Amino acid sequence: MVTFPSVPVGRELHAPNRFEMFLEDVEVAGEIPPEINGVFYQVGPDRKYPPRCPEPVPFNGDGVVQALRFDHGRVDFSRKYVQTPRLNREREAGEALYGGYRLPHQDSETVKNTNRGVANTNVLIHNGRLLALKEDSPPIAMDPITLETLGEWDFGGDLDSPTFTAHPKKDPETGQMIAFGFGAKGLMTKDIAYYEISPEGKITHEVKFEAPYYSEMHDFGVTRDYAVFPIFPLIGDMHEMLSGQQHFGWDPKRDVYIGVLPRGGSAEDLRWFTAPNQFASHVMNAFNDGTRVSIDLPVANDVVFPFFPPYDGTPIDPAAAQAKLTRWTVDMSKKSDRLSDVKVLSNFQGAEFPRTDDRVQMSEYRHGWMLKLDGPVRNKFAHVDLDRGTTTEWEAEDPRTILQEPCFIPQSSSAEEGEGFLIQAATVSESRTDILLFDAQDISRGPLATLKIPVRLKPLYHTSWSDVAEIVPPADPATAIASSETATDAGPRR
Numbered sequence: 001m002v003t004f005p006s007v008p009v010g011r012e013l014h015a016p017n018r019f020e021m022f023l024e025d026v027e028v029a030g031e032i033p034p035e036i037n038g039v040f041y042q043v044g045p046d047r048k049y050p051p052r053c054p055e056p057v058p059f060n061g062d063g064v065v066q067a068l069r070f071d072h073g074r075v076d077f078s079r080k081y082v083q084t085p086r087l088n089r090e091r092e093a094g095e096a097l098y099g100g101y102r103l104p105h106q107d108s109e110t111v112k113n114t115n116r117g118v119a120n121t122n123v124l125i126h127n128g129r130l131l132a133l134k135e136d137s138p139p140i141a142m143d144p145i146t147l148e149t150l151g152e153w154d155f156g157g158d159l160d161s162p163t164f165t166a167h168p169k170k171d172p173e174t175g176q177m178i179a180f181g182f183g184a185k186g187l188m189t190k191d192i193a194y195y196e197i198s199p200e201g202k203i204t205h206e207v208k209f210e211a212p213y214y215s216e217m218h219d220f221g222v223t224r225d226y227a228v229f230p231i232f233p234l235i236g237d238m239h240e241m242l243s244g245q246q247h248f249g250w251d252p253k254r255d256v257y258i259g260v261l262p263r264g265g266s267a268e269d270l271r272w273f274t275a276p277n278q279f280a281s282h283v284m285n286a287f288n289d290g291t292r293v294s295i296d297l298p299v300a301n302d303v304v305f306p307f308f309p310p311y312d313g314t315p316i317d318p319a320a321a322q323a324k325l326t327r328w329t330v331d332m333s334k335k336s337d338r339l340s341d342v343k344v345l346s347n348f349q350g351a352e353f354p355r356t357d358d359r360v361q362m363s364e365y366r367h368g369w370m371l372k373l374d375g376p377v378r379n380k381f382a383h384v385d386l387d388r389g390t391t392t393e394w395e396a397e398d399p400r401t402i403l404q405e406p407c408f409i410p411q412s413s414s415a416e417e418g419e420g421f422l423i424q425a426a427t428v429s430e431s432r433t434d435i436l437l438f439d440a441q442d443i444s445r446g447p448l449a450t451l452k453i454p455v456r457l458k459p460l461y462h463t464s465w466s467d468v469a470e471i472v473p474p475a476d477p478a479t480a481i482a483s484s485e486t487a488t489d490a491g492p493r494r
Contacts, residue, residue, distance in 0.1 A: 002049065016047045017458055023077040024076050026453065028075065029450045032448075035411050039068065041124070041130065043063055043119075046460075051100070053100050062082070062087050064081050065079070066457070066460065071468075078147055082120070085152070103241065115138075119139075121135065124464040126168075127200055130142040135163060137164070155195075155197060165179050167283070169362065174199070178196055178222045178227060180194045180195065194208075194209070209261075213235060216232070218282070221297075223286045223362050229259035233250065233252075233255070235251050249309065252303075258330060275328070279323075283297045289364075290333075297326060300322060302318075302320035325384060326343065348382045349372070354369070360417050366387045369408070371403055372393075378403050379396040379401040385441075403426050405461065405463045418440055421438060423435065427459050432452065
């Protein structure tokens with residue numbers, strides 16, 4: 001018998017679904033623009049079994065991928081679990097075997113030193129594979145059409161870090177993927193592995209270096225010439241963790257570091273800049289003008305995650321944890337290593353899940369979109385026009401609505417930046433989930449179309465859009481399986 005505890009991370013609209021589904025010909029209110037042909041992917045946590053230990057952190061559920069397939073006005077919806085080594089072991093046992101988020105000392109002895117990854121954070125297509133990503137483990141490859149799990153993917157045996165970021169960046173000009181792994185030599189190590197990956201899925205360049213301290217490096221920025229690594233003091237401490245604390249804890253006194261590495265460079269080319277104590281989780285975009293390197297991200301003056309408070313019990317200030325989209329600029333040609341060029345780009349408070357038109361990633365840009373996080377409330381999002389200096393908001397009528405990460409769909413491959421549509425999921429009630437389609441530059445008009453999923457689907461995390469021309473499965477699906485592991489028999493991972 002399965003019984004889930006009544007805890008905030010698993011109640012009401014956030015309660016686990018625990019099912020897979022296929023819905024043919026989704027009901028639509030309004031008109032789907034005829035230009036939209038492709039797949040909207042979304043991934044997030046959905047626990048199959050009750051947690052083994054008390055779990056205040058919402059990041060630890062089994063990964064489930066949802067796909068909304070648009071075909072000339074018709075839309076089909078599918079939802080499948082990522083068949084990770086972890087989920088397969090727990091299915092065989094009929095119960096949770098792994099402990100809390102990044103707390104391997106809580107794991108059952110039967111799974112000690114095995115892959116704990118849940119593949120629940122981001123999802124994107126590269127070289128014909130749909131990659132389900134979680135930053136504490138290697139990618140899991142899936143078939144982009146059927147959502148069948150193909151296996152753990154180690155880029156032909158070249159991935160030597162046990163971790164891989166959930167936020168790799170795809171170069172829109174070259175098709176190259178830029179990525180990294182933190183904790184690259186094991187649990188709470190300061191080591192970082194940086195990777196440049198060809199459109200064919202081969203690692204072509206690798207750099208190893210150490211961060212100033214171990215922290216949650218959830219996202220980074222990439223420009224035409226540089227990779228930018230913001231290091232925020234959401235730190236890990238082995239003693240604190242083994243004494244009953246969470247894996248991460250906020251340090252309100254430690255400086256921020258910003259590492260800048262030339263693409264194609266070496267560890268000797270890396271330069272560190274410092275900034276006052278602040279917090280950010282995601283990056284909207286980054287670009288450079290010669291040696292001047294800018295990174296745009298929602299920045300707050302306190303940690304946004306209430307489940308990772310300071311280890312010493314210092315209370316979090318909710319008002320200070322309201323982030324604003326901010327631009328940091330450093331100059332690689334200057335001697336100063338202190339961040340001094342800071343510009344707030346929008347006064348939209350509580351900004352999170354920032355997105356752009358992916359075709360202008362790594363370059364100077366005009367349009368961006370982001371959600372508002374205000375405690376448990378998430379019923380508002382915004383469009384920022386950086387050329388005009390304006391911010392336009394849209395708010396759902398029902399305050400209980402949980403909006404999820406927006407995703408941009410270009411009107412055509414040749415359309416100007418920002419010309420197109422915005423798509424996002426909205427968990428509306430105990431019996432309905434909507435998928436909303438907006439004019440990307442006129443969100444205040446409200447949705448052009450609402451796609452109605454007749455069940456509650458728990459809110460998920462990150463999203464991606466792939467045009468129909470991109471959705472071609474690998475010629476040999478078997479090559480998606482990692483050289484040393486499969487999804488059903490994974491070897492040791494820290």
